[in-house]
Structure formats: C-alpha cells, structure tokens
Amino acid sequence: MGFSSALQSRAAHEALIVRQDAELRLMETMKRSIQMKAKCDKEYAISLTAVAQQGLKIDRADEMQGSLITKSWRSYLDELDQQAKQFKFNAEQLEVVCDKLSHLSQDKRKARKAYQEEHAKIAARLNHLSDEVVRKKTEYQKHLEGYKALRTRFEEHYIKAPSRSGRKLDDVRDKYQKACRKLHLTHNEYVLSITEAIEVEKDFRTVLLPGLLEHQQSVQESFILLWRNILQEAAQYGDLTADKYKEIQKRIDTVIGGINPTEEYGEFTEKHKTSPTSPMLFQFDETLIEDIPGKLQSSTLTVDNLTVDWLRNRLQELESAVKDCQEKQLKMIEHVNGGSPVANGSIISNGSNTSNGIQSNKDSQCRQSKDLNALRCQEKQKQKLVDMIKCALNEVGCEELPSGCDDHLTLEQTFIENGYNNEQQQRSNSTSSPGLGIMNELMRRGGVLTLLRGRGRHFKRKSTPQPTTPTTRCRQGRFNKLQPRSQSLGSLSISLSTNRPLYEEEWFHGVLPREEVVRLLNNDGDFLVRETIRNEESQIVLSVCWNGHKHFIVQTTGEGNFRFEGPPFASIQELIMHQYHSELPVTVKSGAILRRPVCRERWELSNDDVVLLERIGRGNFGDVYKAKLKSTKLDVAVKTCRMTLPDEQKRKFLQEGRILKQYDHPNIVKLIGICVQKQPIMIVMELVLGGSLLTYLRKNSNGLSNRQQMGMCRDAAAGMRYLESKNCIHRDLAARNCLVDLEHSVKISDFGMSREEEEYIVSDGMKQIPVKWTAPEALNFGKYTSLCDVWSYGILMWEIFSKGDTPYSGMSNSRARERIDTGYRMPTPENTPAEMYRLMLKCWAADAESRPHFDEIYNVVDALILRLDNSH
Numbered sequence: 001m002g003f004s005s006a007l008q009s010r011a012a013h014e015a016l017i018v019r020q021d022a023e024l025r026l027m028e029t030m031k032r033s034i035q036m037k038a039k040c041d042k043e044y045a046i047s048l049t050a051v052a053q054q055g056l057k058i059d060r061a062d063e064m065q066g067s068l069i070t071k072s073w074r075s076y077l078d079e080l081d082q083q084a085k086q087f088k089f090n091a092e093q094l095e096v097v098c099d100k101l102s103h104l105s106q107d108k109r110k111a112r113k114a115y116q117e118e119h120a121k122i123a124a125r126l127n128h129l130s131d132e133v134v135r136k137k138t139e140y141q142k143h144l145e146g147y148k149a150l151r152t153r154f155e156e157h158y159i160k161a162p163s164r165s166g167r168k169l170d171d172v173r174d175k176y177q178k179a180c181r182k183l184h185l186t187h188n189e190y191v192l193s194i195t196e197a198i199e200v201e202k203d204f205r206t207v208l209l210p211g212l213l214e215h216q217q218s219v220q221e222s223f224i225l226l227w228r229n230i231l232q233e234a235a236q237y238g239d240l241t242a243d244k245y246k247e248i249q250k251r252i253d254t255v256i257g258g259i260n261p262t263e264e265y266g267e268f269t270e271k272h273k274t275s276p277t278s279p280m281l282f283q284f285d286e287t288l289i290e291d292i293p294g295k296l297q298s299s300t301l302t303v304d305n306l307t308v309d310w311l312r313n314r315l316q317e318l319e320s321a322v323k324d325c326q327e328k329q330l331k332m333i334e335h336v337n338g339g340s341p342v343a344n345g346s347i348i349s350n351g352s353n354t355s356n357g358i359q360s361n362k363d364s365q366c367r368q369s370k371d372l373n374a375l376r377c378q379e380k381q382k383q384k385l386v387d388m389i390k391c392a393l394n395e396v397g398c399e400e401l402p403s404g405c406d407d408h409l410t411l412e413q414t415f416i417e418n419g420y421n422n423e424q425q426q427r428s429n430s431t432s433s434p435g436l437g438i439m440n441e442l443m444r445r446g447g448v449l450t451l452l453r454g455r456g457r458h459f460k461r462k463s464t465p466q467p468t469t470p471t472t473r474c475r476q477g478r479f480n481k482l483q484p485r486s487q488s489l490g491s492l493s494i495s496l497s498t499n500r501p502l503y504e505e506e507w508f509h510g511v512l513p514r515e516e517v518v519r520l521l522n523n524d525g526d527f528l529v530r531e532t533i534r535n536e537e538s539q540i541v542l543s544v545c546w547n548g549h550k551h552f553i554v555q556t557t558g559e560g561n562f563r564f565e566g567p568p569f570a571s572i573q574e575l576i577m578h579q580y581h582s583e584l585p586v587t588v589k590s591g592a593i594l595r596r597p598v599c600r601e602r603w604e605l606s607n608d609d610v611v612l613l614e615r616i617g618r619g620n621f622g623d624v625y626k627a628k629l630k631s632t633k634l635d636v637a638v639k640t641c642r643m644t645l646p647d648e649q650k651r652k653f654l655q656e657g658r659i660l661k662q663y664d665h666p667n668i669v670k671l672i673g674i675c676v677q678k679q680p681i682m683i684v685m686e687l688v689l690g691g692s693l694l695t696y697l698r699k700n701s702n703g704l705s706n707r708q709q710m711g712m713c714r715d716a717a718a719g720m721r722y723l724e725s726k727n728c729i730h731r732d733l734a735a736r737n738c739l740v741d742l743e744h745s746v747k748i749s750d751f752g753m754s755r756e757e758e759e760y761i762v763s764d765g766m767k768q769i770p771v772k773w774t775a776p777e778a779l780n781f782g783k784y785t786s787l788c789d790v791w792s793y794g795i796l797m798w799e800i801f802s803k804g805d806t807p808y809s810g811m812s813n814s815r816a817r818e819r820i821d822t823g824y825r826m827p828t829p830e831n832t833p834a835e836m837y838r839l840m841l842k843c844w845a846a847d848a849e850s851r852p853h854f855d856e857i858y859n860v861v862d863a864l865i866l867r868l869d870n871s872h
C-alpha cells in the first residue's frame with residue numbers, strides 16, 4: 001500500500017507534513033550527535049598520541065639493550081600511534097558525513113515545501129470550482145425567483161388587456177422575456193460549472209492527488225536511501241573492527257607474541273656474564289682462642305656446667321623451629337593440593353583451564369615450590385644446628401630432651417652414661433670426637449664432673465656391667481636365649497646372620513604405616529622394626545609396645561655402626577638381638593624391654609616375591625601391572641606407588657590395602673597383600689581380567705544385552721550391600737572404579753577414598769571430589785554415609801545402561817551441581833527398562849533418607865532379573 005491510495009485524506013496529508021517535520025528534527029539531532037562523536041574521536045586521538053608519547057619515555061640506557069620486551073613495547077606504542085592517526089582520520093571523515101547530512105536536511109526541507117505548494121495548488125482549483133458551483137446555484141435561485149415574478153406579472157397583464165396588446169403589456173412581456181433569457185443562461189452556466197467541477201474533482205481524486213502522493217513517496221524514499229547511506233558511512237568511520245584496526249591489532253599481537261621469556265635475557269646475560277662466584281668462607285678465627293688452650297676449641301661447641309642449660313634451651317628453641325618449618329611445609333602442601341601429591345618439591349595442583357589460569361597456576365606453583373624450598377632450607381639449616389648441639393651434648397653424656405623428629409614418632413632417648421666402662425671410653429676417645437675431647441679435658445681438670453654429677457637431671461651413672469665386646473655377647477645370646485623364646489613364638493625364628501639383608505628378617509616390616517604398626521603391637525614387650533622416610537632419608541625405627549607405643553630411631557655412629565643408648569653394633573640385626581637378649585631397656589627413660597618380636601602378617605609380602613610383567617593401567621599413585629607371585633605362580637594385579645611421592649601420599653596409597661584386607665566377597669576385588677619391604681611399595685590384588693568396567697562398557701557397547709547390564713547392576717549392588725554391612729563408605733563408586741571379569745561379573749575396586757565409618761564428615765578441601773557421582777549432601781556439607789554411595793550407584797547404573805557415556809555430558813561440574821540442586825535428573829538412557837530407571841531416580845532422591853539401601857536395591861534388581869529369566 002503506497003502513499004497514493006492510502007494517504008489521500010486531508011488528515012493523512014497533515015500527518016505526512018507532521019512526519020516530515022519530525023524527520024527533519026531527527027536529522028538535526030543526528031547531525032549534532034555525529035558532530036559530537038567526531039569531536040570526541042578527535043580528542044581521543046589526541047589523548048592516544050599523548051599516551052604513546054608518554055609510553056616512549058622509557059629507559060634508553062644500555063641496561064635494556066637486547067630486551068625483547070622493550071622492543072615489543074616500542075612497537076606496541078608505534079601501533080598505538082597508528083591507532084590514534086586512524087581515529088583522527090575517521091573523525092575527519094565523520095565531519096564530512098555531517099555536511100552530507102546538512103545538505104540532505106536542506107533538500108528535504110525544500111521537498112516538503114514543494115509538496116505543500118503543489119498540494120495547495122491542485123486543491124485550490126477544486127475548491128474554486130466548488131465555490132463556483134455554489135455561487136452559480138445561488139444566482140440560479142435568484143434568477144428563478146425574478147423570472148417567476150415577471151412571469152406572474154406578464155400573465156396578469158395579458159389576461160387583463162382586452163386586445164392582448166398595448167404598450168404596458170409589451171413592456172411587461174419584454175421584461176418577462178429578458179428574465180426568462182437570464183434564467184436560461186444562468187441555468188446553462190450552472191450546468192456547465194457542475195460538469196466542470198465533476199471533472200476537476202474526478203481528476204483531483206484520480207490523477208492529480210495520487211500523482212502528487214506517489215511522487216512524494218518516491219522523493220521521501222530516495223531521501224531515506226541517502227540518509228541510510230550517510231548513517232552507514234558514519235558507522236563505518238566508527239567501526240573498531242574495521243580492517244585497519246584489525247591489522248593494527250594483529251601487529252600488536254605479533255609484537256607482543258615476540259616476547260620470549262627464554263630469550264629475553266640472552267643478550268644481557270652474554271654482556272654481563274661472569275664466572276660463578278666462589279663460595280664465601282666463614283672460618284673460625286683461631287687467633288681468638290690462642291690464649292685459652294683446651295677450654296675452647298675452634299668450630300666446636302663448648303659444653304660445660306656454664307653452657308649446658310643454655311645449650312639445652314637453645315636446642316629446644318631450634319627443635320621447635322624445625323618442627324614449625326615442617327608443619328608449615330605440611331600445611332602448605334595440604335593447602336595447595338587438598339591432599340594431592342607433591343613430586344620433587346613441585347606442587348601439582350588442579351588448576352583451571354584458561355590460558356591465564358594455566359599461567360597463574362604455573363606462577364603460583366612456582367611460587368609455592370619456591371616457598372617450600374625456602375622452608376626446606378630453613379629446616380635444614382636449623383636441623384644442622386640441632387644436630388650439632390645434640391652431638392655436642394651426646395659426646396659429653398648429657399640427658400637429651402625428647403626429640404621432635406619423625407613427625408609422628410615419639411623418639412625417647414636417654415643418653416650414654418659418662419664412660420660406662422673404660423674400654424668404651426677408650427673406644428670413644430679413639431674416635432677423636434672433638435666433643436669428647438673437651439669432656440675429657442674437663443674431667444681431667446676435675447671440677448666439671450663434680451658439677452655435672454651434682455646436676456643429676458643431666459647426667460646419670462649406670463652400675464650394670466656392660467659387655468666387653470658387644471658383638472660376641474650378642475652372638476652367644478642368640479644360642480642361649482633366643483631359641484627357647486622363638487619356640488614360644490611358634491613359627492618365629494630370629495636369625496643373626498649379618499649377611500642377610502634386613503628386609504629379609506621376619507620382624508622387619510618395611511615402610512608399614514604407623515597405624516598398622518600400632519595395631520600389631522598389643523602387649524608390653526611386643527616389638528618390630530620398620531623403616532620411615534624423613535627428609536628423603538631413610539631411618540630405621542624400633543617400635544615397641546611399652547606403656548603405650550614407643551618408637552626409637554636407630555642411631556648411626558660415625559663408623560657406620562648402630563646403637564641406641566648402649567654399645568654400637570655392626571648391623572641392625574645384632575643391635576636388636578642385643579636388646580632382646582640382654583633384656584635391658586632400649587633407653588633408660590622409656591624402660592622399654594623387647595620381649596616378643598612381631599613377625600610380618602600373611603598379607604605383608606616380600607617385594608622380591610612379585611615379578612612385574614606388563615603395565616595394564618595407570619592409577620592415581622602409580623602404574624598398575626599384571627604380575628606373577630613367585631611363590632604360588634599366581635597371576636595378580638599390582639598397584640605401585642611412585643617412589644617420589646611424600647610419606648603422606650604413600651600412607652594414603654596403603655589405606656586401600658588396609659581397607660581391602662578385611663573384605664572377602666565375590667564382588668569386591670580381593671587383596672592378596674602389600675609389599676612394603678622396599679620401594680616401590682605395592683598393593684597386590686587378584687587380577688580381574690576384563691579391566692576397568694568403564695572401558696569395558698565403551699568397547700562392548702554393541703554386544704551388551706539388557707540382561708547383562710542388569711546382571712552388572714546386581715553384582716555392583718551385591719558388593720555394595722556387603723560394604724554397607726561392614727560400615728564401609730566407598731565414596732568413589734563409578735564405572736571407572738569397578739572391574740569386570742571375563743564372565744561379565746563386576747567387582748568393586750579402588751578403595752582409595754573409602755572410609756570405615758557410618759558417617760564421615762570431610763573437613764579438609766574437597767578438591768578431588770568426583771562431583772558428577774557425588775550426592776548433594778556430600779558436596780554441600782561434606783557429609784558421607786552409605787546413602788551417598790547409593791546416589792553414586794544410581795549414576796553407575798546410568799553409566800551401565802548408557803554403555804559408558806559421561807554423565808551430564810555437556811555440563812561442567814558446577815553446572816551439573818546447580819541443576820541437580822534445582823531438581824534436574826538425567827533422562828533415561830536409551831533401551832533402559834522402566835523399572836531400572838525408576839530405581840535410578842530413587843537413588844537420586846534429594847533427601848538421602850528417602851533413598852533405598854543397598855539391600856533393597858539388590859532385591860529389586862534380583863527380582864527383575866528373575867522375572868526376565870522366567871519370561872524367556
């Protein structure tokens with residue numbers, strides 16, 4: 001519908017005029033705005049140029065020579081300058097655009113005027129004719145009345161006049177005829193004017209007005225086209241994505257990308273390179289003590305009644321500083337990893353995936369690793385002082401305070417009595433220990449010993465005679481005393497062959513975790529020997545049950561012998577034998593006597609009994625192998641723990657073994673043993689030939705029947721029912737953590753996160769939580785019960801029926817969490833029996849108490865399978 005037909009009315013005509021006025025005002029507004037934009041862009045260009053100039057005020061001195069970052073910065077500023085120029089150019093073009101808009105506005109104004117005039121012109125003719133018709137009609141009426149009057153007069157005269165003639169009658173007739181003629185003329189004019197008006201009106205309506213309107217429409221549309229073009233131009237000059245800007249940005253990206261951290265300092269290093277600085281020497285200035293021979297010795301701590309308290313206080317301070325450092329390190333590791341592993345001092349964290357995230361992650365890893373190293377250095381430095389003071393105090397026989405070593409060990413040591421026999425004294429002397437030298441010197445001078453004796457708190461005398469040669473005595477003891485004892489211990493036999501490696505001894509338990517050790521030692525006198533790794537150094541620890549549990553670190557002498565408080569021995573075996581046979585307390589203070597060696601349990605296998613064959617998987621802590629047990633020729637699966645992992649992680653690794661050890665169920669993977677004699681520590685399990693259930697589902701997605709899938713669900717439910725009955729919460733139930741054997745039978749595995757508690761509240765970070773498998777109450781409040789495992793079981797069912805799909809695919813963990821919280825549940829996987837999906841939904845009840853327990857789940861699935869089997 002165009003103007004010509006739609007806008008003929010007077011009102012439309014007026015609206016059209018109003019519209020044009022509004023358009024003209026809009027044009028004015030636009031013009032002003034574009035002018036302002038141009039001004040604004042110009043000012044921005046000026047500021048940008050100033051920025052570029054300011055940025056160039058950089059150090060031009062030699063220091064930054066060859067620096068890629070400086071070079072890139074300069075180029076970047078050049079590009080900023082280019083950008084400023086481009087902005088200026090565009091601003092100028094905008095001004096041109098403004099001019100165009102002004103012209104358009106003028107033309108539009110003219111066109112409006114022309115339209116109005118033309119419209120008025122054609123309307124005026126019609127109006128004129130309309131008036132004319134009215135006027136003619138009035139005239140007509142007037143003449144008609146005159147005519148009628150004259151005609152009446154004429155008729156009267158005519159009737160009255162006897163001869164139908166006479167001057168008077170002629171006169172009247174004449175007037176009557178004239179009036180008649182006038183009327184007829186007026187009549188004709190009226191007729192003509194009506195006819196003309198009809199024609200004009202028709203032309204106005206059908207030709208002139210539509211023509212005018214049509215023309216007007218085309219004029220207005222052509223204005224709009226021009227207007228649009230002008231706006232397009234304006235937009236174009238403000239387009240920051242224009243090629244020109246893009247090119248500039250591309251060049252900026254290139255120059256910044258050219259910064260290469262590894263090359264940045266190349267030229268600088270080359271220019272300033274020097275040979276590594278030689279270490280600064282700190283040396284005791286011997287001239288200081290020239291005048292006081294004997295009392296003070298260079299680089300040696302002086303221990304006497306004057307200094308002993310001070311030294312002990314200092315030792316305490318330093319030990320607590322060491323402990324402090326260790327705790328800080330632990331906290332730092334826990335904080336960063338939320339329990340994940342730390343390797344080679346570098347902290348592995350679960351960072352975000354954005355490139356910035358990775359960078360900042362890397363930075364923070366670097367910083368944390370640096371902080372950790374600083375703490376380690378501090379610990380090492382303080383430890384060195386601790387060792388020095390301890391050594392000095394040892395040498396003179398002071399009673400040492402309990403050590404804070406081995407974060408969990410309560411190492412109790414009372415120190416060697418002063419010269420408990422002469423031979424011993426002699427031997428110690430001959431080791432030319434500087435500390436003892438001072439002591440002897442002090443003793444020779446008399447006074448000190450008296451003073452020391454007086455301070456029984458520090459020094460004690462021992463009256464029991466000591467072996468002349470400890471080794472011989474021990475050997476004798478072996479035959480005299482060990483035999484009867486070992487008999488009373490059934491299979492126990494303690495050998496004393498020094499050739500045999502320690503880890504072959506039955507009572508040596510390798511790196512068995514402390515919790516296990518404590519569990520094994522039940523009666524006073526029960527003991528075992530184990531290894532602990534502290535500061536990457538291995539220490540051998542004697543653990544004894546004696547009024548609680550005591551742990552003694554085997555001390556190594558300068559000659560490579562081993563001892564506690566008593567005499568040194570060439571091997572740890574001999575030392576233990578000595579303690580065992582002599583029935584002397586390991587330390588005077590503890591009073592702990594060795595009565596019954598506790599041998600390795602059935603499940604503590606020897607590392608040498610396991611032959612690794614091929615890698616079959618990769619776990620969190622290390623690789624998983626197919627292996628053979630030498631003793632039984634049994635094929636087994638072996639999980640290894642990377643040697644580099646810290647103790648805490650190794651303990652976590654063994655946690656799985658500790659839990660599995662107690663279980664025996666066809667749907668729970670069986671533990672065969674753990675190997676902790678040597679590194680790498682390992683967990684030996686039954687080999688489940690089908691491997692991980694998840695991989696199995698994905699590989700066999702075509703060949704799996706509903707019956708098989710339901711069977712898998714039943715197996716998993718059976719295993720979980722068993723665990724629930726044992727108060728074990730798995731916490732990581734998922735297809736990836738189940739194994740499948742060749743009969744499609746499913747076994748629950750991966751007990752790394754399991755807890756043996758009815759309810760387990762997580763208080764530390766939840767970084768490694770498998771969010772999509774975890775129940776909302778565990779995610780939100782850290783509260784775990786078997787009903788959380790039921791939720792995960794629902795997801796496991798979903799995985800089984802979707803043949804290994806990823807749950808909530810396409811959703812991030814946090815999105816899935818959000819949606820679950822608002823009631824969303826995954827739809828049923830294709831071809832899932834309706835009852836099974838109903839069961840899934842029950843497992844996913846928001847209220848944990850409304851979920852079924854595994855017993856019920858098992859019964860439901862079992863009944864469904866039975867029904868299915870019977871129907872075939």
Ligand code: ADP
Nearest residue numbers: 617618619620621624637686687688691692750
């Ligand atoms: P982790 O608990 O350290 O993460 P997993 O238990 O997940 O280790 O084991 C990693 C992979 O090793 C599994 O996905 C599986 O393929 C394989 N695996 C683990 N245990 C066994 C086993 N007993 N029998 C066969 N394969 C196994």
